[in-house]
Amino acid sequence: MNDYFLNQTLRKLYLDRLPKINSIIHANIGGNDLTKVSGPFMMHVYPEYIQASKKILFVGMETHTWEPIKFDEDIEDTYKRLTERYFKFISGEEYPNSPFWWFIRKLSYEYGIQNYAKSVLWTNLSKIDVQGKRPTGVLYDNSMQTFMSLLTDEISVVKPDIVVMMTTDPNYVWHINEQYGLKFETNYREEKIANRLFIIKSPMLPSNTYQICHPNRLRFMNGGFSKNADEIIQAITNEVLK
Template sequence: MDTVSTNKQLQAVYESYLATLRQSVWDEKMSSPLLMHVFDEYETVSKKIMFVGQETHSWAGCMNERRELSKLLEEYESFQLGNAYKGRSGTGKPRPLNSPFWNFNRSCFAGINGLNDRRNKGFLWSNISKFDINGTTPSTSHIEAHPEGFELLIQEISITKPDIVVFYTGDKYQKYLNEKLDLEESKWRQLGDETIPLKTSNCTIGNHQCRLFRTEHPRTFCQGKNYRGKGMYRKVLDKLIEEASTDNR
Protein backbone atom coordinates (compact mmCIF):
# COMPACT_ATOMS: atom_id res chain seq x y z
CA MET A 1 0.00 0.00 0.00
CA ASP A 2 1.37 3.44 -0.90
CA THR A 3 1.25 6.52 1.32
CA VAL A 4 -1.41 8.23 -0.81
CA SER A 5 -3.82 5.38 -0.14
CA THR A 6 -2.80 5.18 3.52
CA ASN A 7 -3.37 8.91 4.05
CA LYS A 8 -6.76 8.71 2.36
CA GLN A 9 -7.82 5.95 4.74
CA LEU A 10 -6.62 7.98 7.72
CA GLN A 11 -8.47 11.08 6.52
CA ALA A 12 -11.71 9.09 6.26
CA VAL A 13 -11.56 7.94 9.88
CA TYR A 14 -10.41 11.41 10.99
CA GLU A 15 -13.44 13.03 9.38
CA SER A 16 -15.71 10.66 11.26
CA TYR A 17 -13.80 11.23 14.49
CA LEU A 18 -14.01 15.03 14.23
CA ALA A 19 -17.74 14.85 13.55
CA THR A 20 -18.19 12.78 16.71
CA LEU A 21 -15.95 15.12 18.70
CA ARG A 22 -17.93 18.21 17.69
CA GLN A 23 -21.18 16.57 18.77
CA SER A 24 -19.99 15.28 22.12
CA VAL A 25 -17.29 16.46 24.55
CA TRP A 26 -15.22 19.04 22.64
CA ASP A 27 -15.43 21.91 25.12
CA GLU A 28 -13.47 25.15 25.43
CA LYS A 29 -10.77 23.53 27.61
CA MET A 30 -9.87 20.86 25.05
CA SER A 31 -7.17 21.28 22.43
CA SER A 32 -7.59 20.24 18.84
CA PRO A 33 -6.68 16.59 18.27
CA LEU A 34 -3.30 15.45 16.97
CA LEU A 35 -3.91 13.73 13.63
CA MET A 36 -1.19 12.04 11.55
CA HIS A 37 0.18 12.43 8.05
CA VAL A 38 2.30 9.56 6.72
CA PHE A 39 5.43 10.59 4.80
CA ASP A 40 6.69 8.71 1.73
CA GLU A 41 9.81 7.47 3.53
CA TYR A 42 7.60 5.26 5.70
CA GLU A 43 7.08 2.85 2.82
CA THR A 44 10.82 2.40 2.20
CA VAL A 45 12.16 1.46 5.66
CA SER A 46 12.80 -2.14 6.66
CA LYS A 47 11.07 -1.84 10.05
CA LYS A 48 8.10 0.48 10.32
CA ILE A 49 7.81 2.19 13.71
CA MET A 50 5.11 4.26 15.41
CA PHE A 51 6.01 6.32 18.49
CA VAL A 52 3.05 7.09 20.75
CA GLY A 53 3.32 10.00 23.17
CA GLN A 54 0.85 11.09 25.83
CA GLU A 55 -0.93 14.32 24.88
CA THR A 56 -0.28 17.47 22.86
CA HIS A 57 0.48 20.05 25.59
CA SER A 58 -0.73 22.68 23.09
CA TRP A 59 1.68 21.32 20.50
CA ALA A 60 2.85 23.78 17.82
CA GLY A 61 1.13 26.70 19.51
CA CYS A 62 -2.09 26.24 17.57
CA MET A 63 -3.71 23.19 19.07
CA ASN A 64 -6.13 25.16 21.21
CA GLU A 65 -7.72 26.63 18.10
CA ARG A 66 -10.67 24.89 16.47
CA ARG A 67 -9.30 23.86 13.08
CA GLU A 68 -10.70 21.83 10.23
CA LEU A 69 -9.13 18.51 9.28
CA SER A 70 -7.16 19.96 6.36
CA LYS A 71 -5.51 22.53 8.63
CA LEU A 72 -4.68 19.97 11.32
CA LEU A 73 -3.06 17.68 8.76
CA GLU A 74 -1.24 20.63 7.23
CA GLU A 75 0.21 21.54 10.65
CA TYR A 76 1.36 17.96 11.22
CA GLU A 77 2.96 17.70 7.79
CA SER A 78 4.70 21.08 7.97
CA PHE A 79 6.16 20.15 11.37
CA GLN A 80 8.14 17.46 9.50
CA LEU A 81 8.35 15.17 12.56
CA GLY A 82 10.25 17.70 14.60
CA ASN A 83 12.51 18.86 11.78
CA ALA A 84 10.68 22.15 11.18
CA TYR A 85 9.54 23.47 14.55
CA LYS A 86 8.18 27.04 14.39
CA GLY A 87 8.15 27.86 18.09
CA ARG A 88 5.26 28.00 20.54
CA SER A 89 3.51 30.61 18.42
CA GLY A 90 3.75 28.47 15.31
CA THR A 91 5.03 31.43 13.29
CA GLY A 92 8.80 31.38 13.89
CA LYS A 93 11.56 30.31 11.51
CA PRO A 94 11.50 26.51 11.11
CA ARG A 95 14.28 24.66 12.93
CA PRO A 96 14.95 21.11 14.16
CA LEU A 97 13.38 20.53 17.55
CA ASN A 98 16.05 19.44 20.01
CA SER A 99 14.28 17.72 22.90
CA PRO A 100 14.58 14.36 24.71
CA PHE A 101 11.40 13.15 22.98
CA TRP A 102 12.49 13.91 19.43
CA ASN A 103 16.12 12.96 19.94
CA PHE A 104 15.02 9.60 21.35
CA ASN A 105 12.63 9.02 18.44
CA ARG A 106 15.29 9.81 15.82
CA SER A 107 18.00 7.73 17.49
CA CYS A 108 15.68 4.78 18.08
CA PHE A 109 14.29 4.79 14.54
CA ALA A 110 17.74 5.19 12.93
CA GLY A 111 19.30 2.54 15.19
CA ILE A 112 16.65 -0.09 14.51
CA ASN A 113 16.76 0.52 10.75
CA GLY A 114 20.53 0.97 10.48
CA LEU A 115 20.23 4.49 9.09
CA ASN A 116 22.73 7.33 9.27
CA ASP A 117 20.15 10.04 8.48
CA ARG A 118 18.49 10.98 11.78
CA ARG A 119 16.15 13.38 9.96
CA ASN A 120 14.57 10.63 7.91
CA LYS A 121 10.77 10.99 8.10
CA GLY A 122 10.10 7.27 7.82
CA PHE A 123 8.43 6.81 11.19
CA LEU A 124 5.01 7.66 12.62
CA TRP A 125 4.10 9.85 15.57
CA SER A 126 0.79 9.79 17.40
CA ASN A 127 -0.54 10.30 20.93
CA ILE A 128 -2.56 7.98 23.13
CA SER A 129 -4.72 10.95 24.14
CA LYS A 130 -5.63 12.94 21.06
CA PHE A 131 -6.11 16.16 23.03
CA ASP A 132 -4.96 17.96 26.16
CA ILE A 133 -6.97 20.03 28.65
CA ASN A 134 -5.68 23.56 29.25
CA GLY A 135 -2.27 22.45 27.98
CA THR A 136 -1.88 19.44 30.25
CA THR A 137 -3.15 15.90 30.95
CA PRO A 138 -6.92 15.37 30.50
CA SER A 139 -8.90 14.62 33.62
CA THR A 140 -10.24 11.13 34.20
CA SER A 141 -13.75 12.41 33.49
CA HIS A 142 -12.68 13.83 30.12
CA ILE A 143 -10.88 10.62 29.20
CA GLU A 144 -13.73 8.34 30.17
CA ALA A 145 -16.25 10.57 28.40
CA HIS A 146 -14.26 10.29 25.19
CA PRO A 147 -13.29 6.66 24.44
CA GLU A 148 -13.24 7.47 20.71
CA GLY A 149 -9.73 8.91 21.09
CA PHE A 150 -8.29 5.56 22.16
CA GLU A 151 -10.27 3.76 19.50
CA LEU A 152 -8.84 6.16 16.91
CA LEU A 153 -5.30 5.17 17.89
CA ILE A 154 -6.20 1.52 17.29
CA GLN A 155 -7.55 2.46 13.87
CA GLU A 156 -4.34 4.38 13.08
CA ILE A 157 -2.28 1.28 13.89
CA SER A 158 -4.59 -0.96 11.88
CA ILE A 159 -4.34 1.31 8.82
CA THR A 160 -0.60 2.09 8.89
CA LYS A 161 0.52 -1.40 10.01
CA PRO A 162 3.73 -0.59 11.88
CA ASP A 163 5.99 -3.49 12.79
CA ILE A 164 6.83 -1.82 16.11
CA VAL A 165 4.85 0.52 18.36
CA VAL A 166 6.66 2.32 21.17
CA PHE A 167 4.38 3.72 23.89
CA TYR A 168 5.81 6.49 26.08
CA THR A 169 2.89 6.13 28.45
CA GLY A 170 4.48 4.44 31.47
CA ASP A 171 1.66 3.45 33.81
CA LYS A 172 -0.27 6.68 33.23
CA TYR A 173 -2.64 5.42 30.53
CA GLN A 174 -2.03 1.70 30.98
CA LYS A 175 -5.56 0.82 32.07
CA TYR A 176 -7.05 2.29 28.89
CA LEU A 177 -4.28 0.95 26.67
CA ASN A 178 -4.68 -2.62 27.91
CA GLU A 179 -8.44 -2.43 27.48
CA LYS A 180 -8.22 -1.25 23.87
CA LEU A 181 -5.46 -3.72 22.99
CA ASP A 182 -7.30 -6.52 24.83
CA LEU A 183 -4.12 -7.24 26.80
CA GLU A 184 -3.71 -8.26 30.40
CA GLU A 185 -0.88 -6.59 32.31
CA SER A 186 0.74 -10.02 32.71
CA LYS A 187 1.23 -10.15 28.92
CA TRP A 188 3.85 -7.37 29.15
CA ARG A 189 7.34 -8.85 29.59
CA GLN A 190 10.06 -6.97 31.47
CA LEU A 191 13.22 -6.31 29.42
CA GLY A 192 16.46 -6.29 31.35
CA ASP A 193 16.39 -6.00 35.12
CA GLU A 194 13.58 -4.37 37.08
CA THR A 195 15.44 -1.05 37.31
CA ILE A 196 14.96 -0.44 33.57
CA PRO A 197 11.43 0.84 32.78
CA LEU A 198 10.97 -1.07 29.53
CA LYS A 199 8.42 -3.79 28.76
CA THR A 200 7.35 -5.58 25.59
CA SER A 201 4.40 -7.55 24.30
CA ASN A 202 2.97 -8.86 21.03
CA CYS A 203 -0.44 -7.87 19.77
CA THR A 204 -2.72 -8.45 16.81
CA ILE A 205 -4.69 -5.38 15.77
CA GLY A 206 -7.22 -6.11 13.07
CA ASN A 207 -5.36 -8.70 11.02
CA HIS A 208 -1.97 -7.11 11.67
CA GLN A 209 0.53 -8.41 14.21
CA CYS A 210 3.02 -5.97 15.73
CA ARG A 211 5.49 -5.81 18.57
CA LEU A 212 4.77 -3.37 21.38
CA PHE A 213 7.18 -1.62 23.71
CA ARG A 214 6.22 0.47 26.73
CA THR A 215 8.44 2.87 28.63
CA GLU A 216 8.44 6.29 30.29
CA HIS A 217 8.47 9.56 28.39
CA PRO A 218 12.11 10.33 27.37
CA ARG A 219 11.89 13.69 29.15
CA THR A 220 11.43 11.78 32.41
CA PHE A 221 14.82 10.09 31.96
CA CYS A 222 16.51 13.46 31.71
CA GLN A 223 14.51 15.51 34.22
CA GLY A 224 12.65 13.08 36.48
CA LYS A 225 14.12 12.73 39.98
CA ASN A 226 13.76 8.94 39.94
CA TYR A 227 16.11 8.53 36.96
CA ARG A 228 18.40 11.55 37.08
CA GLY A 229 22.09 10.63 37.09
CA LYS A 230 21.43 6.95 36.35
CA GLY A 231 22.00 7.11 32.59
CA MET A 232 18.52 5.70 32.08
CA TYR A 233 17.94 7.52 28.78
CA ARG A 234 20.84 5.65 27.17
CA LYS A 235 20.06 2.33 28.90
CA VAL A 236 16.47 2.30 27.66
CA LEU A 237 17.42 3.48 24.17
CA ASP A 238 20.14 0.86 23.73
CA LYS A 239 17.97 -1.95 25.10
CA LEU A 240 15.02 -0.95 22.91
CA ILE A 241 17.18 -0.87 19.78
CA GLU A 242 18.72 -4.23 20.68
CA GLU A 243 15.38 -5.92 21.26
CA ALA A 244 13.50 -4.32 18.37
CA SER A 245 16.26 -5.15 15.88
CA THR A 246 15.47 -8.86 16.32
CA ASP A 247 12.20 -10.43 15.23
CA ASN A 248 10.68 -11.90 18.37
CA ARG A 249 7.05 -11.76 17.32
Protein backbone atom coordinates in the same frame (compact mmCIF):
# COMPACT_ATOMS: atom_id res chain seq x y z
CA MET B 1 0.69 0.19 -0.24
CA ASN B 2 1.58 3.78 -1.11
CA ASP B 3 1.45 7.05 0.77
CA TYR B 4 -1.45 8.46 -1.28
CA PHE B 5 -3.67 5.47 -0.46
CA LEU B 6 -2.72 5.56 3.22
CA ASN B 7 -3.38 9.27 3.49
CA GLN B 8 -6.74 8.99 1.80
CA THR B 9 -7.67 6.17 4.17
CA LEU B 10 -6.52 8.20 7.19
CA ARG B 11 -8.40 11.22 5.89
CA LYS B 12 -11.63 9.24 5.76
CA LEU B 13 -10.98 7.87 9.23
CA TYR B 14 -10.35 11.29 10.73
CA LEU B 15 -13.31 12.93 8.99
CA ASP B 16 -15.56 10.11 10.18
CA ARG B 17 -14.45 10.51 13.81
CA LEU B 18 -14.14 14.29 14.02
CA PRO B 19 -17.84 15.05 14.64
CA LYS B 20 -17.93 12.57 17.53
CA ILE B 21 -14.71 13.95 19.01
CA ASN B 22 -16.06 17.50 18.80
CA SER B 23 -19.30 16.40 20.40
CA ILE B 24 -17.52 14.67 23.30
CA ILE B 25 -15.37 17.73 23.96
CA HIS B 26 -18.29 20.11 23.78
CA ALA B 27 -20.40 17.96 26.10
CA ASN B 28 -17.72 17.43 28.73
CA ILE B 29 -15.95 20.73 29.06
CA GLY B 30 -17.89 23.92 29.31
CA GLY B 31 -17.89 27.60 28.66
CA ASN B 32 -14.60 29.39 28.30
CA ASP B 33 -12.67 26.18 28.97
CA LEU B 34 -13.40 25.12 25.39
CA THR B 35 -10.71 27.54 24.26
CA LYS B 36 -8.13 25.58 26.26
CA VAL B 37 -8.63 22.37 24.27
CA SER B 38 -6.49 21.54 21.27
CA GLY B 39 -7.83 20.22 18.00
CA PRO B 40 -7.39 16.45 17.55
CA PHE B 41 -4.01 15.17 16.42
CA MET B 42 -3.92 13.78 12.86
CA MET B 43 -1.03 11.98 11.16
CA HIS B 44 0.22 12.28 7.60
CA VAL B 45 2.23 9.56 5.83
CA TYR B 46 5.24 10.46 3.68
CA PRO B 47 6.84 8.28 0.95
CA GLU B 48 9.86 7.84 3.24
CA TYR B 49 7.71 5.79 5.63
CA ILE B 50 6.77 3.38 2.86
CA GLN B 51 10.43 2.99 1.91
CA ALA B 52 11.81 2.58 5.44
CA SER B 53 13.56 -0.67 6.37
CA LYS B 54 11.22 -0.93 9.37
CA LYS B 55 7.95 0.91 9.67
CA ILE B 56 7.91 2.39 13.17
CA LEU B 57 5.04 4.15 14.94
CA PHE B 58 5.82 6.11 18.10
CA VAL B 59 2.91 6.80 20.45
CA GLY B 60 3.17 9.65 22.93
CA MET B 61 0.77 10.48 25.73
CA GLU B 62 -0.87 13.61 24.31
CA THR B 63 0.07 16.71 22.40
CA HIS B 64 1.87 19.39 24.37
CA THR B 65 -0.23 22.20 22.89
CA TRP B 66 -1.42 21.91 19.31
CA GLU B 67 -3.75 23.69 16.93
CA PRO B 68 -6.85 25.05 18.72
CA ILE B 69 -10.17 23.37 18.27
CA LYS B 70 -12.75 25.24 16.15
CA PHE B 71 -16.29 23.96 16.47
CA ASP B 72 -17.68 26.23 13.77
CA GLU B 73 -15.12 25.08 11.20
CA ASP B 74 -15.98 22.75 8.31
CA ILE B 75 -14.49 19.32 9.03
CA GLU B 76 -12.60 19.34 5.72
CA ASP B 77 -10.97 22.62 6.74
CA THR B 78 -10.16 21.17 10.15
CA TYR B 79 -8.52 18.15 8.56
CA LYS B 80 -6.44 20.35 6.27
CA ARG B 81 -5.40 22.70 9.08
CA LEU B 82 -4.42 19.92 11.48
CA THR B 83 -2.48 17.86 8.94
CA GLU B 84 -0.67 21.01 7.85
CA ARG B 85 0.37 21.48 11.48
CA TYR B 86 1.74 17.92 11.46
CA PHE B 87 3.66 18.73 8.27
CA LYS B 88 5.17 21.89 9.76
CA PHE B 89 6.20 20.04 12.89
CA ILE B 90 7.71 17.03 11.12
CA SER B 91 9.40 19.13 8.44
CA GLY B 92 11.40 20.88 11.15
CA GLU B 93 9.64 24.21 11.40
CA GLU B 94 8.70 23.45 15.01
CA TYR B 95 10.94 20.44 15.63
CA PRO B 96 11.90 20.27 19.32
CA ASN B 97 15.20 19.36 20.90
CA SER B 98 13.95 16.99 23.59
CA PRO B 99 14.58 13.47 24.98
CA PHE B 100 11.35 12.30 23.32
CA TRP B 101 12.82 13.08 19.90
CA TRP B 102 16.34 12.03 20.87
CA PHE B 103 14.95 8.53 21.47
CA ILE B 104 13.03 8.54 18.19
CA ARG B 105 16.24 9.48 16.37
CA LYS B 106 18.30 6.80 18.13
CA LEU B 107 15.85 3.99 17.42
CA SER B 108 15.45 5.15 13.82
CA TYR B 109 19.22 5.12 13.28
CA GLU B 110 19.33 1.55 14.60
CA TYR B 111 17.37 0.54 11.49
CA GLY B 112 19.33 2.74 9.10
CA ILE B 113 16.62 5.38 8.98
CA GLN B 114 18.40 8.71 8.57
CA ASN B 115 15.53 11.00 7.53
CA TYR B 116 13.64 9.87 10.58
CA ALA B 117 11.25 12.82 10.80
CA LYS B 118 9.35 11.69 7.71
CA SER B 119 10.34 8.02 7.76
CA VAL B 120 8.59 7.18 11.02
CA LEU B 121 5.11 8.04 12.23
CA TRP B 122 4.04 9.69 15.45
CA THR B 123 0.66 9.78 17.14
CA ASN B 124 -0.71 10.00 20.69
CA LEU B 125 -2.85 8.00 23.10
CA SER B 126 -4.97 11.07 23.75
CA LYS B 127 -5.64 12.95 20.53
CA ILE B 128 -6.17 16.23 22.36
CA ASP B 129 -4.64 18.19 25.21
CA VAL B 130 -6.03 20.74 27.61
CA GLN B 131 -3.51 23.53 27.99
CA GLY B 132 -0.75 21.11 27.05
CA LYS B 133 -1.80 18.35 29.44
CA ARG B 134 -3.78 15.11 29.26
CA PRO B 135 -7.55 15.53 29.69
CA THR B 136 -8.85 14.81 33.18
CA GLY B 137 -12.20 14.24 34.86
CA VAL B 138 -15.29 13.61 32.78
CA LEU B 139 -13.56 14.69 29.58
CA TYR B 140 -10.94 11.99 30.11
CA ASP B 141 -13.53 9.39 31.14
CA ASN B 142 -15.69 10.01 28.09
CA SER B 143 -13.00 10.49 25.44
CA MET B 144 -10.46 7.72 25.93
CA GLN B 145 -12.51 4.88 24.48
CA THR B 146 -12.94 6.94 21.31
CA PHE B 147 -9.24 7.82 21.22
CA MET B 148 -8.06 4.24 21.79
CA SER B 149 -10.41 3.01 19.09
CA LEU B 150 -8.97 5.64 16.78
CA LEU B 151 -5.43 4.55 17.66
CA THR B 152 -6.10 0.91 16.79
CA ASP B 153 -7.69 2.03 13.53
CA GLU B 154 -4.65 4.21 12.74
CA ILE B 155 -2.45 1.16 13.34
CA SER B 156 -4.59 -1.01 11.08
CA VAL B 157 -4.20 1.57 8.30
CA VAL B 158 -0.46 2.30 8.46
CA LYS B 159 0.54 -1.26 9.49
CA PRO B 160 3.72 -0.54 11.43
CA ASP B 161 6.26 -3.27 12.08
CA ILE B 162 7.09 -1.78 15.48
CA VAL B 163 4.96 0.28 17.89
CA VAL B 164 6.64 2.07 20.79
CA MET B 165 4.40 3.64 23.46
CA MET B 166 6.44 6.32 25.24
CA THR B 167 4.74 7.01 28.55
CA THR B 168 5.62 8.71 31.83
CA ASP B 169 6.67 5.66 33.81
CA PRO B 170 6.30 1.86 33.67
CA ASN B 171 3.14 1.94 35.77
CA TYR B 172 1.40 4.44 33.51
CA VAL B 173 -1.05 1.93 32.01
CA TRP B 174 -4.38 3.73 32.00
CA HIS B 175 -4.53 3.15 28.24
CA ILE B 176 -4.03 -0.62 28.66
CA ASN B 177 -7.53 -1.25 29.86
CA GLU B 178 -10.33 -3.19 28.20
CA GLN B 179 -12.87 -0.52 29.14
CA TYR B 180 -11.22 1.60 26.44
CA GLY B 181 -11.85 -1.02 23.78
CA LEU B 182 -8.55 -2.92 23.70
CA LYS B 183 -8.39 -6.68 24.16
CA PHE B 184 -5.33 -8.22 25.75
CA GLU B 185 -3.81 -11.62 26.31
CA THR B 186 -3.81 -12.96 29.88
CA ASN B 187 -0.17 -12.08 30.45
CA TYR B 188 -0.37 -8.97 28.36
CA ARG B 189 2.58 -7.06 29.80
CA GLU B 190 6.02 -8.63 30.03
CA GLU B 191 8.80 -6.70 31.71
CA LYS B 192 12.04 -6.92 29.71
CA ILE B 193 14.13 -4.25 31.46
CA ALA B 194 13.07 -3.30 34.97
CA ASN B 195 11.22 0.01 35.07
CA ARG B 196 12.15 0.83 31.48
CA LEU B 197 10.83 -1.62 28.85
CA PHE B 198 7.74 -3.81 28.58
CA ILE B 199 6.31 -5.96 25.78
CA ILE B 200 2.58 -5.36 25.27
CA LYS B 201 0.55 -8.28 23.90
CA SER B 202 -2.82 -7.73 22.26
CA PRO B 203 -4.50 -9.19 19.16
CA MET B 204 -5.34 -5.60 18.25
CA LEU B 205 -1.69 -4.49 18.18
CA PRO B 206 1.38 -5.61 16.20
CA SER B 207 3.44 -8.40 17.79
CA ASN B 208 6.31 -5.95 18.26
CA THR B 209 4.52 -3.47 20.52
CA TYR B 210 6.48 -2.01 23.41
CA GLN B 211 5.97 0.37 26.29
CA ILE B 212 8.92 2.36 27.58
CA CYS B 213 9.16 4.96 30.30
CA HIS B 214 9.08 8.48 28.96
CA PRO B 215 12.53 9.21 27.47
CA ASN B 216 12.93 12.26 29.66
CA ARG B 217 13.13 9.96 32.70
CA LEU B 218 16.13 8.17 31.20
CA ARG B 219 18.19 11.28 31.83
CA PHE B 220 17.81 10.82 35.59
CA MET B 221 18.46 7.07 35.75
CA ASN B 222 21.85 5.56 36.50
CA GLY B 223 24.02 5.96 33.40
CA GLY B 224 22.03 8.82 31.93
CA PHE B 225 20.01 9.10 28.75
CA SER B 226 22.35 7.54 26.19
CA LYS B 227 23.19 4.41 28.19
CA ASN B 228 19.59 3.69 29.10
CA ALA B 229 18.24 4.45 25.63
CA ASP B 230 20.88 2.20 24.04
CA GLU B 231 19.95 -0.67 26.35
CA ILE B 232 16.25 -0.30 25.54
CA ILE B 233 16.92 -0.11 21.82
CA GLN B 234 19.16 -3.17 21.88
CA ALA B 235 16.48 -5.13 23.75
CA ILE B 236 13.82 -4.06 21.25
CA THR B 237 16.08 -5.04 18.36
CA ASN B 238 16.69 -8.46 19.92
CA GLU B 239 12.94 -9.00 20.24
CA VAL B 240 12.28 -7.92 16.66
CA LEU B 241 14.91 -10.36 15.39
CA LYS B 242 13.32 -13.35 17.17
